Amino acid sequence: MNGHMDKFLPRPTPESAPFWQGCQDHKLLLQYCTACDTHQFYPRTICATCMSDQLEWREASGRGTVESYTIVTRAVSDAYAADVPYVIALITLAEGPRMMSNVIGCDVESVKCGLAVEVVFERWSAEITMPKFRPFADQIAG
Amino acid sequence: MDSLRGKVAIVGAADTPVGKLPQFSPTGLCIDAARRVMADANITKDKIDGLITCNSMAEPYMYHAEAMAEYLQIFPRYCMSVGAGGSTTFSILHHAAAAIVSGMCTTVLITMADSLRSGLTRDQAMKMQSSAGHSQFEIPFGPTVPAFYALIARAHMDKYGTTAEQFAAIAVACRKHACLNPTAEMRTPITIDDVMNSRMIADPLHLLDCSLVSDGGSAIIMTSADRVADFPHDPVYILGVGEGHGHEHISQAQSLTTSFAVESGRRAFAMAGLKPSDMDFAQLYDCFTPTVLVELEDLGFCKIGEGGAFVENGNIELGGMLPVNTHGGLLSHCHPGNPGSMFALTETVTQLRGMAGARQVKGAEVAMVHGQGGIMSSHTSVILGRERH
Numbered sequence: 109m110n111g112h113m114d115k116f117l118p119r120p121t122p123e124s125a126p127f128w129q130g131c132q133d134h135k136l137l138l139q140y141c142t143a144c145d146t147h148q149f150y151p152r153t154i155c156a157t158c159m160s161d162q163l164e165w166r167e168a169s170g171r172g173t174v175e176s177y178t179i180v181t182r183a184v185s186d187a188y189a190a191d192v193p194y195v196i197a198l199i200t201l202a203e204g205p206r207m208m209s210n211v212i213g214c215d216v217e218s219v220k221c222g223l224a225v226e227v228v229f230e231r232w233s234a235e236i237t238m239p240k241f242r243p244f245a246d247q248i249a250g
Numbered sequence: 251m252d253s254l255r256g257k258v259a260i261v262g263a264a265d266t267p268v269g270k271l272p273q274f275s276p277t278g279l280c281i282d283a284a285r286r287v288m289a290d291a292n293i294t295k296d297k298i299d300g301l302i303t304c305n306s307m308a309e310p311y312m313y314h315a316e317a318m319a320e321y322l323q324i325f326p327r328y329c330m331s332v333g334a335g336g337s338t339t340f341s342i343l344h345h346a347a348a349a350i351v352s353g354m355c356t357t358v359l360i361t362m363a364d365s366l367r368s369g370l371t372r373d374q375a376m377k378m379q380s381s382a383g384h385s386q387f388e389i390p391f392g393p394t395v396p397a398f399y400a401l402i403a404r405a406h407m408d409k410y411g412t413t414a415e416q417f418a419a420i421a422v423a424c425r426k427h428a429c430l431n432p433t434a435e436m437r438t439p440i441t442i443d444d445v446m447n448s449r450m451i452a453d454p455l456h457l458l459d460c461s462l463v464s465d466g467g468s469a470i471i472m473t474s475a476d477r478v479a480d481f482p483h484d485p486v487y488i489l490g491v492g493e494g495h496g497h498e499h500i501s502q503a504q505s506l507t508t509s510f511a512v513e514s515g516r517r518a519f520a521m522a523g524l525k526p527s528d529m530d531f532a533q534l535y536d537c538f539t540p541t542v543l544v545e546l547e548d549l550g551f552c553k554i555g556e557g558g559a560f561v562e563n564g565n566i567e568l569g570g571m572l573p574v575n576t577h578g579g580l581l582s583h584c585h586p587g588n589p590g591s592m593f594a595l596t597e598t599v600t601q602l603r604g605m606a607g608a609r610q611v612k613g614a615e616v617a618m619v620h621g622q623g624g625i626m627s628s629h630t631s632v633i634l635g636r637e638r639h
Contacts, residue, residue, distance in 0.1 A: 115390060115392070116385075116389045116390050116392075117390060118385065118386035118387070118390050119385070119386065120386070121386075124386055149387075150384070150386070150387045150502075175405065175506065176401045176402075176404045176405035176408065176506055177401070177404060178397045178400035178401055178403075178404060178452045178453055178454075178455075179450075179452070179453040180392065180393070180394060180397050180452050181449075181450050181451065181452065181453070182394065182396075182451050182452070183392065183394075184376060184377070184380050184392050184393065184394045184397075185373065185376070185377065185392075186373075188392040191392065194392060196391055196392065196393045196397045196400075196401065196452075198401055198405075198500070198501055198506070206501055206502075207387065207501060208384075208387060208388045208391055208393070208500075208501040209391055210391050210392070221404065221405070221408040222408075238390060238391075
C-alpha cells in the first residue's frame, strides 16, 4: 500500500461516495436510472439521459472491453514512475458506460483494442481502493 | 443579429519573440504583445475600448483581463478573460466579433501570453496540463496529456487502419514550414523516420508527435468592417465562425475518433457560405499529430476515416493541396499553452496580407483556422478572408 500514497488519490464527493465505498467492498457499483432504464458513469445527482433523480446503485458485472489504450513510458509524476510502463485504457463496461482505468496483470504489449477485461481492486489507502482491470480469466484459460 | 459574416475585421496582428524567454514574465509578454500590435495597427491605447485576454498558468490573476487593463492603464467598456484550453483563441475571436457587432465596443485588443517553459518547472507544467483529466475518475490512473491523445490515436488506428507513419507526416509538414519561418523555434528539417525513431512517450506517440513547451505572446486588434480605412494594413475579414462543445473529459466523449469539430466547422462554413475546398490553407490545432488528422476529417477536408491517406505525399505541405500550419504550428513554431493558437491567427493575417515571405501561399484569399481545447473537447472554427463578401 505504501507505494501509492503520493499518487493523485481521488477525493470522494457526496454523489460519488457510494461508488468509492463499493470499491472498498470489492464491488463495482454503477448508478441505474429507474425512470429510463439506463446505467451511467460517472456518478451524478441526476440521470444525464432524462434528468430524473430516480437513481439507484447496482452492482455491475465488472466485465468490459478495451475500446482504446496507450502504454505510458514517461510517468506523470515520480509517484507513478515505478509503474512504468503502464497501460491507460478506456474500457466499455458490459452495462454500457465507459470508464478510464489501468489494465494490469499482463504484459503491457499484449493489450489490444477489443480485449475482454474484468475488474480487480487495488487498495491504495485506508479510504481508497482503485478499480483496475485485467484480461478476463476465461479468455486467458481459453 | 443574423450573422457576423463580413461585419468585423482584424486590423492589427503581432507576436513577441518565442522560445525560452526567462527575462520576461508572462505579464511582460502579454503587455509586449499589446504594444507591438498597437504599433502594427498604428493606434494609441486610448482608442481601445474592448479587452479580452486568457489567464496565465505561470502567473495567474483572479481577474486577468482587468489586471492587464490596469497594467496598461486603459479603461475599456468591455473586459473579459476566457478559458477554453486550445480553443480559447478562437472562442475569444467569436466573443469579440459579437461584442463589436452588438455595439458593446468598437475596437477590441486581444492579447495572450504565457511562460510554460520558464515560468513553471517541468513537473509543474506536466501536472498543470494533465489536470485537464477528471480528478476522481481519470487523473488517479496516471494519464499524461500525451496519453490522453494517444487514446484518440490508437482508437483511430484500430477503427480505420491509420498508421504511426501517417501521424508522423504531419510533424514533418509542420517542421518543413517552420524551416521557412525565421521566428519558429525548431528549424532543422525532419523525416518520417526521425519521428518514428524519436523516444516513445505514450504509445503510439513519439516525442516528435508532441508539441513544444514555450514562452511567448501574441495579439490582434479587431474592429467593425466600416472602420478598416482608419488602419494602415489590408484588413482580414471574419467570414464565418462556429463552436462545438462535446465533453470535457475524454472518457465521456461520444466518439473517440470523431469530435465536435464537425459541429464547429459546419457552423462556420454555413455562415461564410463556403466549403472546405474553397480554403487556400488551414491552420489546425496541433498539440499532437493525431489532433490534426481528426480535424481534417471532422472539418470536411477529407472523408471520415481517410485522414491518414490525406496527409501523405506532401498534401498538407506548402505546394500541396491544402497547406496546413504554414508557420510551423504548435509542433515546430512554439506552444506557450492556451495562447498557442494566437500564432496560427497572426500567421493567417500575415498570409492574407501577402506578407509571409518564403512561406507565402500564392494568391491566398480565404483560410480556416481551428482550435480545440481539453481532450478534443471544445472546438471553434473561423473562416477568414481578404474580401468582405
